[in-house]
Amino acid sequence: MTIPYFGRCLGSGKPPRAGTEAPYLSGTTGVCVACSGRFEIENGTIAEHETALEDERESVDDAHG
Numbered sequence: 001m002t003i004p005y006f007g008r009c010l011g012s013g014k015p016p017r018a019g020t021e022a023p024y025l026s027g028t029t030g031v032c033v034a035c036s037g038r039f040e041i042e043n044g045t046i047a048e049h050e051t052a053l054e055d056e057r058e059s060v061d062d063a064h065g
Contacts, residue, residue: 010034012048016041020058031058 009032016030021041023029028041036059037052 007050009037009049009051011046013045015044016046017060036060 011032011034014033017033017036020031020038021028022038024040029038030041030046031038032046032049032052035052036057037049038056038058039049040047
């Protein structure tokens, strides 16, 4: 699927996909609802980021969402 480029992903600043939060170093990561990339969570939302490249996206598992 092609995701349009707007300079930053439209999922920036949104909550992560349900059930995808995971501890990472001194923080937490989660999967972006727009591009399916895994990014740091800041104050409960996905940090600002560029759209994940296709090979960096996590698959969506219907059992978790």
